Amino acid sequence: MVHFLTIVAFALHIAAGAVGLVSGTIAAVARKGGFLHRKAGTVFVVSMSVMATFAVYLAVLEPGQLVNVFIGTFAFYLVATAWLTVRRGHGASGLLDKIALMVSVCLCAPFVILTFQLATGTAPFVQSTVQFKGPVLVAIYGFTLILVLAVLGDARVVLVGGLSGAARISRHLWRMCVGLTLAAGSGFTNGFARLLPGPYHVPAAFFLPQFLPLCLLVFWMIRVRFGKVPSRH
Numbered sequence: 001m002v003h004f005l006t007i008v009a010f011a012l013h014i015a016a017g018a019v020g021l022v023s024g025t026i027a028a029v030a031r032k033g034g035f036l037h038r039k040a041g042t043v044f045v046v047s048m049s050v051m052a053t054f055a056v057y058l059a060v061l062e063p064g065q066l067v068n069v070f071i072g073t074f075a076f077y078l079v080a081t082a083w084l085t086v087r088r089g090h091g092a093s094g095l096l097d098k099i100a101l102m103v104s105v106c107l108c109a110p111f112v113i114l115t116f117q118l119a120t121g122t123a124p125f126v127q128s129t130v131q132f133k134g135p136v137l138v139a140i141y142g143f144t145l146i147l148v149l150a151v152l153g154d155a156r157v158v159l160v161g162g163l164s165g166a167a168r169i170s171r172h173l174w175r176m177c178v179g180l181t182l183a184a185g186s187g188f189t190n191g192f193a194r195l196l197p198g199p200y201h202v203p204a205a206f207f208l209p210q211f212l213p214l215c216l217l218v219f220w221m222i223r224v225r226f227g228k229v230p231s232r233h
Helices: 002-029 035-061 066-087 095-120 135-160 165-195 204-226
Strands: none
Touching: 002 035, 002 165, 002 204, 035 066, 035 165, 066 095, 066 135, 066 165, 095 135, 135 165, 165 204
8 A cells, every 4th residue: 555655656746747847937938927927837836836745755755865855845845935925915924934934944954054064074964875075065055055045035024024026026036946946957867867778877968957947047037126027926
């Protein structure tokens, strides 16, 4: 029974991830605030939430997958807070924003500690079969930076009582784009790469899809900061 549930969870995780990649890409390139953007964005949030939920479930079942508990929770947190940002009115906040702040602090704290240990050369508190060097080390530093920014952003929302204008849209955009980046990374470097013949390896080209949402993020952040903020977002 447990094996059957694991297979079902794995299938739903993959299916939701595929839907998330497609819908997230559509939302990223569509006109902001338009019908297509809003509908695709809703599908993206739902599919990413399903994908992240089953990712955490599978990580709990499989030994040595603690890091995926953090990543799955972070993916869920990103799309949930991005959705909440635009669902709330301008300059509004509430209990869910305080909960989001607590979640981001809990996610951030162990990565800050790990980053400090790796930067100072002390023994890391977590054991891993993957060595903390090269691209893995860069990824940890980058992930920690994103988490720190998330905590600061949540604290700002709670302290000032909500955001409005360009700051509100920027918060939504970067969280959705980083969520899409996580989906692309999971799909290409952890999913599609396993379908290639021979031992598991990740071709360099498979890292490219992870950078495309970040490039779109830079583009849209510039548009939001120096252009017209969509009225229906």
